Amino acid sequence: MASCQRILCSVGSCIYNKDKDNLCTLDAIQVSAAAKSDSGAPYDETLCASYKAQVEKK
Numbered sequence: 001m002a003s004c005q006r007i008l009c010s011v012g013s014c015i016y017n018k019d020k021d022n023l024c025t026l027d028a029i030q031v032s033a034a035a036k037s038d039s040g041a042p043y044d045e046t047l048c049a050s051y052k053a054q055v056e057k058k
């Protein structure tokens with residue numbers, strides 16, 4: 001497989017985020033729309049489904 005793109009990400013609350021470097025440490029991520037989303041807005045249609053919180057809040 002060809003080398004992977006870098007995934008730039010600033011979500012510091014994710015365990016896969018290398019905060020100081022603005023980088024995701026995964027080789028690939030899953031991007032998905034929010035449930036029942038049909039707005040066409042990026043914040044509804046393009047959520048990172050690979051996100052995992054550093055601190056469990058629920």
Ligand code: SF4
Nearest residue numbers: 009014016017024048
């Ligand atoms: S898994 Fe998603 S939210 Fe977490 S660092 Fe990677 S791109 Fe960012």
